[in-house]
Amino acid sequence: MTDQSKTYTLVTGASNGIGKALAESCAERGFNVLLVALPEPKLDEVTAALKAQYPNQSFDSLGSNMMDKESPQNIYDWCQTNGYQVDILINNAGLGNSGPFLSRDSSFYFGQMQLNMVALVMLTHLFLPEMKTLPKAYILNVGSMASFFDIPYKGIYSATKRFVYSFSRSLRKELEATNVGITVLCPAAVLTNPDVVQRDKEMGKASKMTQQTPKEVAEYALGRMFRGKPVAIPGFMPKAYKALGRIIPYSTQMRMLANAFIKQSR
Template sequence: MPNNNYTLITGASSGLGKEFAIQCARMGRNIILVALPGSHLQSVADNLMLEYRVQVKVFEFDLSNSQLLKEALQRMTELYDIDFLINNAGVGGTSPITHTSRERIDDIIMLNVRSTVLLTHQLLPHLLRHPQSYIMNIASMAAFTPIAYKTVYPASKAFISSFSLGLKEEMTNTGLSVSVVYPGPIMTNSHTSRRIISQGIKGKMGLLSTPAIARIALKKTLAGKPVIIPGMMNKINHALMQLLPLSLKMRIVSREVKKEIPYTLSV
């Protein structure tokens, strides 16, 4: 019997989002891909449909535009049965706060925080109509510690963590399962790879391939796990860091992150 349900994935044109799309298609799941205009998303969709024989729909728009988000979601829910939402889209960066543009700060807050909440809020009634449905929100290991030279980014991911866990509790007696994923470093492109390499061996601790992160996150989300930290080293690192005083923890992490600044694009 064919599966007529869809998985909605944001930030799906590259990196972790694209890998989620590949693995969901491999599982036989129909997909709705969302990314910015000009992301060449249709070519990704065409390849997935050809290789895995699933239905793949494409929506290209700016998630931080609340009106466009509302209109796009209305079209999606009228046309497709969505039973799995993967809130993957996000943006970050490394720079002293005094050298970070107001536009960049606004981008992080609008995309990482506001669009995630609005998308989830608007899709909730649709998800709850299914006997079993799922939300996966992508946070970061950065959510566990305030970090200098990133400041706004870890704060946005801490928000996603709190939002997800609160929502999970609220949905306890429904068929909707909510999970939050805390990936460590990901070499999604040459730019982020240079930043990670700049930190030496400490920057590579917990480093997993993008396919491995996606595989772990999908498996545990579909198993109903609320908190997902991919990789044993990241789990150990998180447990050890919890033992340190906050001031020391922030100093250690921020010192390593500062090494990324020369490799960061202008923000």
């Protein structure tokens, strides 16, 4: 067993939503946690609250814009400088959106792809060699229900999440003879930030039926990860949606998704 008093769980996007809930659930389980997010006061507030609640564990935070090319290396160097050995890497930070493809500048998509895919791959590449030397280590990558569908008006986002899913499944196979477990989390609707709340409102019933709290998602995801499962789809309805995706003809699916997601387009 790894001595958990000396190792850390690193959570990206830990200042809000699912990432914050994952950081809190890890703290509740007695782990030391490193929180990474944009350099905003919220990150310090969340970290301070954990320190106050769990005085015998260790917490630290780093503000870093993970859309910057050098951010993953900076995060890794920060861990090295401080002697933080990461045995659980949670690649959660991500950015969603809805709208016609041309409604956003190309720079928006560049940043979204950098955050959702490139930073996740780079962090995994940086931390994995050391994780492989530990008795046991875990990677949790956050995908989405969108990983399973081609989604008009959400095309870049769903493609990035398909990437996360595919990369996680492939790497899992490569790592099967090692001590490093890898799980991809694919939630549906989780009311986390004002944008998501607004988009969910516009989607109506179909989205409401899948809704889960960040805490529910975090607990489920960690449970799956520690049991060594490849995929975590929290909730009955999201599992049903994924199954329907295999049954409903593609053209019908596309019509339904286009109708649903055009409502979110702002």
